[in-house]
Amino acid sequence: MSAASGYVAVPRCPVIFDGTIYTEFAGFMRIHMRGIRLWGVLSGEVCCPPRPVPPVAPTPPTPPVLPTDANQAAKDAAKLADEATDRAYDERVLAYEEALQMYHGALSVYTQWLDDDARAAAVLTASVLPQFASEFLGLPTVFQMWTCLRHRYEPSGDALYLSVVRQEHALQQGDSTIDDFYAQSSAIWRQLDSLRSAGCRTCPCCQAVQTNLEFHRVYEFLSRLRKEFEPRRAQLFARGRISLMEALSEIRAEETRLRGAGLLEVPSVLATRASSTPPAAPTHSRSSAPPLLPTPSGGSGRPRPHCDYCNNDGHIESQCYTKRKHLRKARSSSSGTSSSPSTASAIALTEQDILRLKRLLAASGSSSTGTAGSVTDASRTKQPPSTQSGTSPWVLDSGASFHMSSHSSTLSSLRSLDSPVHVFTADGTPLSVASRGNLSTPYSVPDVAHVPRLTMNLFSAGQLTDFGCRVILDVDSCSVQDRRTHTLVGAGPRRRDSQGLWELDWLHVPSAATTIASSSASVASVTGSFKQWHHRLGHLCGSRLSSLVRRGLLGSVSGDVSLEC
Incomplete structure (x- = not known):
């Protein structure tokens, strides 16, 4: 208690009960109340002690009154009786003091329990929305409040389980980030786990069931991702059984890569003009998610795409007009060099062959083995x-x-x-x-x-x-x-x-x-100059073309390796 203000701080639970998430709320409430040493009062493990009754103080004895004409024997007898009365009174006083000490101890325990019950009731009431807290405010103890809340909102029954299963089947990533989508999936999985019959989790049968359940959840999580993650999803499926954390780590890394390359579609809300009204408080739902791409300072909207071919902004490589122009020139120059039939049969390549060489170059450039391929x-x-x-x-x-x-x-x-x-x-x-x-x-x-x-x-x-x-x-x-x-x-x-x-x-x-047979055959021999191969491959840069020549993928190549294009 603060001496200056006279108020006691009430640390409410991080998760506020809104009538729908009782299982998750109960788990957080248990950890929270144990942290402030009030879980025993809330759960009923620490019962209310009986209210102590104060002891009655002994009455002092009244001294005897003798007549004036009493003899000595009467006086001696009265003195002995008075001494006995005093001794009895002293014993009652000692017993009263012991009873009074025990009363103060029991009263302290009883008062402490009342304080703990009041603080636990304050935390519980602050952790529940007012419309739901009003249902148990009239109950005398916090244990009865908690029991009323549990009996009313604790999930049970097959209908609720099937409802959560339908929610899981309808869950899709949509415009959410990987972390937000995983948080939504985890919340549903925890609710399903609370509705399933709990096993021992130690015997081989229960461990096998848990392993199969995790494998199923990895498959469901990856299958509900957006189409941009299809290449990485196919790689993860081909690797067999992997843990959920491993799949989440690689998908999160893929999301970062797609963001940097500008290949991750951004929700259309990012392209709208900012309104003059202040934004509303964010709500957690599947339809709303934070922006997938960072908004540059000083402006709004999605970042402009970038072309790696001409190194300009505003379009991607598949829409590059410069690349298309170079490909048309390469086709025309390839058809113009076929003046003699013998030369044409030796060096003329189709567009599909050029496409194969490009893809093989990309594959060999990203391979970690470094072995030369054959065409x-x-x-x-x-x-x-x-x-x-x-x-x-x-x-x-x-x-x-x-x-x-x-x-x-x-x-x-x-x-x-x-x-x-x-x-x-x-x-x-x-x-x-x-x-x-x-x-x-x-x-x-x-x-x-x-x-x-x-x-x-x-x-x-x-x-x-x-x-x-x-x-x-x-x-x-x-x-x-x-x-x-x-x-x-x-x-x-x-x-x-x-x-x-x-x-x-x-x-x-x-x-x-x-x-x-293919591995033992020699590489196809196609003659041509370095400049001709540069035009055939769509004005490929000199360093990558030199890599093809060194690997022997283009056969015999003549001419100077320097390019002036």
Whole structure:
């Protein structure tokens, strides 16, 4: 108590009860009340002591009165009786003093409990919204208040559990940051844990159940992220079972990288003009989240995109007009050099071959092994076919268990299954697998399932990695690379619609024999000067072009390595 003001500070719980979060509120309240040594009074573990009764003080004895004519014997008897009365009175006084001391001790304990009960009631009332606190204000003790609150708002029943499960299924990241989305998911998971029957958590069975539950939550958390995290999500799924904290750390790092590169879409509210009215207090909900990108000082709105090709602001590399102009010049110069048939057959490259070299350069530049890759020329690799209007495109899916198609006409060597196999869509609809075969027209992919009721053709990223391939997802394209030989075996664009799916225009999955033959074959020899390769690869910078030449990926290259472009 403050001597100057006469008030006692009431430290309320950090979590305020609003009628909906009792489980979380009860956990924080327990820790908070234990910290201020009042949990025993709140929970009823420290009961109210009986109210002490004060002892009665003894009455002093009255001295005897003798007549005036009393003899000596009477006087002696009266004196002895008076002494006995005094001794009895002294004993009653000693007993009274002991009883009075015990009374003061019991009164101190009783008064201390009343003070603790009053302080605990003040903390509880301050930690609950007034409309809910008014329900128990008339109760005499804080234990009865806490019991009333628990009986009224403690969650129980299967209906509440199913309601929380529906909330979990409907949860999506939306415009929230990774940390905000994880906080929302954690709150729902804690509520689900409080509604489930608690196990011992020590036996192998309970530990296995807990491990499977964490794996399921990692999958659900990653599946509900935004589309910008699809490449990192596919990598995490391909690694198998990882902990939730490990996945959260890598996704948070990916969010930081996307912010810095300007590839993370910002909510449209950032582009609106600031109003003159003061902003309202922030509310925690799925629809509202803090800005994903920092707003520069002195202005508002999203930061301008940056092009790494021409090093200018206002657009990204896929929309760069300078890059398109250089590519058109490269095509025209490539067609102008084909004056003689022999020279054209030796140095002319298609646009698809140039695209392969670019992607191989990007893959070899980011590889940690440093091994040189090999590229096959047009005579070794079939021309990648374009997606025709009469056939459905093939979509690269990181969640598909295996390759599958709804058209049996595109599959060869069909074979029936030994036992029934079903696949399940995102909404839980089961689809039966009719047969398996090889995709040979116009792709070259083995072990493709025929699912008649499927609505699109799917290439499984997991099955491609099992066949020794590396799947590379870029902002506007995707590619598949042989992990052993670093040969590009598939490529395709990314859709520019709301789904943003990756398609494969061509794919030739290498077999074991092809992989061994490719690794032992020599690098394709394509002659040309350093300046010609500079134009063929879209005016590639000299340092990266020199890296290709040193690795032997361009064959025999002549001419000066200095560029004047």
